[in-house]
Amino acid sequence: MGFEEIAHTADCALRVWADDLEGLFVEAARGMNALSGARLAASQRTSRTFETEGADAESLLVTFLSELLYYAEQENLAFDHFNVQTFKRSNVQALKVEMDGAPLESLIKAIKAVTYHNLQIRPTARGCEVEIVFDV
Template sequence: MHELFEHTADLGLRAVAPDVNTLFAEMAACLMSAIVEDPASIQPLHESALQLAGTEKDYLLVDWLKELLLRFEEDHMLFATFDVQVSDTGLTATLRGEPVDPQRHALAHEVKAITYHELKVIQTPQGWLAEVIVDI
């Protein structure tokens, strides 16, 4: 489960999940929901793989979201599904999505960057919680 939450001039991404893999996938979906008005309009047409190194989960989450933002900015790719495997040394992921089609994708916000401000990846009695503020 994920949601956007308010921050004065920017936006917050928040997700809760039973495990870390799902948490990272939910945060990715949350980022897409900040960029596109209707994330359901993104079709999983093209598959790509991604690998990142990192031992600290909070920094790894920032790097994961940064990489997705970069693929949107540089290659104009939006993603619909995320299979993520987080380990102690990094993550591997399979992404499925498609390039932006202005006829079908109404873009909502220009996410300038993923910030470290009040960054959270924590284990709770119910599972895992993550929060990230993105710069708009």
């Protein structure tokens, strides 16, 4: 499981890999935290639960990461522990994430959005991987 920043001329991009889809969501969130230089406060821990539905796993991933951007901007919150479940609900993909985090002490880079540009979760010998382009 892991992530790395990959070169993009104007914006930012991450390659993320994990043993399974749930792990991929966790690593993508951690990668986005690293990309934006999010530093969490040591105290005032807080929890949130996020649920969504989508046509496919890529759509769930974009919605999930976009939700984290919203929390950072509007509630000054970031999360570093995630319990992710993906499942089918009446023929659509569903996602439930229980998240623990804390107020942001600092954030170095503003990420404007999570894009769908060439977004494709691919199976690999070690699980799955995805490249995500962020508008910054």
